[in-house]
Amino acid sequence: MILFRHMEINxxxxxxxxxxxxxxFLKKIASETLKAQAADPSSELGIVITGQEEIKELNCKYxxxxxxxxxxxxxxLEENPENLTAPDDFPTPPDEATHLGEVIISYPQAELQAGAAGHSVNHELAFLLIHGVLHLLGYDHHETAAEAVMKSHQDIAMKHIREILE
Incomplete structure (x- = not known):
């Protein structure tokens, strides 16, 4: 018996x-981003909205x-070279979802950045969530060429979810 799982976003x-x-709102943004990136439909993702102190502690620790x-x-994902949390040999059973990872967002920081940019907090949360999901899918911005690719994917995703923001 083959079980088909749907994308799970916690x-x-x-x-x-x-x-x-x-x-x-967050679930819709993450789901649309994963679909646009042709992510495995049985993927699983965690999202946490927290405050400045907790994200500062995590930023310091990791x-x-x-x-x-x-x-x-x-x-x-074990193939990700920047993997900080999972052992390299941690297998995913064939009937289980692929857990991409966790995206942690600071609401107060999103609020500050939204004010500075002149757009809504939801717009900023969407941008940060897309950015975080793209990192989980292997995109980064450490080098100029990689940054351009990631920015292109962010821009496409933001255009794609524009109606959700309105």
Missing amino acids: IIVKPPFKKLVSAQ RQLDEPTDVLSFYM
């Missing part, structure tokens, strides 16, 4: 931000930067 919005963020940031991505 969302945690920390208590201070529960009334400010729609989990359904990137050795003692400062808050807007978004962090934690890869779970």
Whole structure:
């Protein structure tokens, strides 16, 4: 018997931000981004909306930067060279979803950046989520050529989800 799984997107919005963020909105953005990137339909992804202190702690622990940031991505795929959280030999059973990883977003940082850019917090959250998901799919911006490719994919995704933002 073959089981077909649908994309599973798990969302945690920390208590201070529960009334400010729609989990359904985040799920739609992540889902559309994964579909646009032709991700495995049985993929699984976690999203966490948190505050400055928690993201600062994570940034310090995993990137050795003692400062808050807007978004962090934690890869779970073994072929990702920047994998910080999963052992290289951790197998995915054939009937299980491929867990891409976790995207952690700082709501206060998104709010600050939205104000500075002159757009809505939802617009900024969408941008940060797309950015984080693209990292989980293997895109990065450490080199100029890779940055251009990632930016192109971000721009396409933002255009694709424009109606969700309105």
